Amino acid sequence: MKDLSVIVAAWESRQWDALIAEYLPAGVLTDAFWSGRPCPCPICGGKDRFTYTRNRGRGDWVCRKCNDGSPSGGDGLELVRRYTNMSYSELKRRLNGASSPTPLQLPGRPASLRKPLDSEAKRLRIESQWASASPLSAGDHAMRYLAARIPGLRAPMPQALRLSVQDYWYEKRVVGQYPTIVAQFTLPDGRMATVHRTTLDPSKPEKATIITQDGEVLPAKRNDVTALPLAGGAVRLMAPRNGELAIAEGLETAYAAYMQFGVPAWYCLNRVLLSQFVVPDGLGIESVHIFADFDAIDPTTGKSPGMADALSLQKRLRQAGFKVVLHRPKVRGTDFCDEWRTVYQLRQMSRHVVPA
Ligand SMILES: [Zn+2]
Structure with a gap:
């Protein structure tokens, strides 16, 4: 008879697989993914930078580029959290408040192994x-x-x-x-x-x-x-005009950028998806204005996350032959929605100044 700890370890490992299968799209969960061969990263894309190692039997993974272009990795919870952009606390709540992410349920089929939506x-x-x-x-x-x-x-x-x-x-x-x-x-x-x-x-x-x-x-x-998989996409708020398109992280910043600069804007939902944005063919887009969120410096990387991802988008689009203008809000810790609110106020005030 097998040692119980081996059976428990195998069981736990399958529960981690089930957790990942529940939250990540079927498109990235290829045979290569599950068998631990190099494959595209669910978080940052690429071709073969990601490996699902299951090293410690906790849904472990590594990616060569996931830390602003440097190697990163973690357990299954970290993978799901980063893919979905949920906070740990939200993710934990979703996992029914369990202190360990997937409570053992022996014997029988664990609830978390229910078939994910296809x-x-x-x-x-x-x-x-x-x-x-x-x-x-x-x-x-x-x-x-x-x-x-x-x-x-x-x-x-x-x-x-x-x-x-x-x-x-x-x-x-x-x-x-x-x-x-x-x-x-x-x-x-x-x-x-x-x-x-x-x-x-x-x-x-x-x-x-x-x-x-x-x-x-x-x-x-x-x-x-x-x-x-979401990489490359955007919410297409307005039709591009004169070959120009603006791209921002959020709905509000996209509209604010449009108000301030007059360039039709789309948005990508978050900075990771912004860095992965792909200009669609057939719309005549030649120049792209990136409206970055000027996030505070992340002490672990020494970079402003929003700016770092905007810069990587700028680099990739330039290499692809686009004219790219990167816009940054004037004040650190703000985005273009904050900036537009200030600009708008100033414009309103100057309008009410009575000439001498
Ligand atoms: Zn990655």
Whole structure:
């Protein structure tokens, strides 16, 4: 009879696999991934920089580039956290508050080994969310939210944003019903990879504050399931004009950049996806304006994360032959939404100055 510790170790290792299979898209979970051969990194892409080692039986992995171009690695929890951009605490909550990420359940089939949604089911799920949401219209919750965040906003009606009233689910319970901005995240080939959702307050023009009965604060901004790997894609807010496109991390910064500089803008959801952005063919785009978030310095890397990723995008797009302009907010620790609010105020004030 096998030593019990060997059986337990094998069991634990499978639970880590199941955790990863639940949160990462099927597209990256190839045979090469599971068999521990070099493969593209779910977080930062590439061809063969990533290896799922299972070194310590905790879903362990290494990537040659994951730390701003330097090697990095961790356990399965770290992989899921970095892929989904969830905080540890949020991820832990999702794992039912277990102190160890995947509690052992012997004997029998562990709950976490339930079959993840397959890619077709995920595609249908995001398409039905998109189809059931309505185009924006003047004065609706989405427009009032945007107007409050980006003062003076005047922009073409966004085809990539819709509004719906959605149940907010948390741990298999509906926490509440909220107006929700649904954004279509599109890959360079035009396929929809996910929908990103911003949950709004039902009465005030701001993001919802969502609190569970236990007092946990839940995120107002999140992706739905990812039907396809997200690398390369963006939310296409406006049509490029005169071969020019602006790219930013977030919805609000994209609109703010458009207001300040007049270049039609898209957004990538976060800085990692911004660094991976791919300019689609066929839209005549020749020059790209990158609107970086000027994040505070990360003491472990000595870099501003938002700037570092914007610089790596700039480098890659220049190598691909695009004209690239990298814009940085004037004040460290701010983004272009902050900057536009200041610029707008100054413009309003100067307008009211009576000439002598
Ligand atoms: Zn990586």
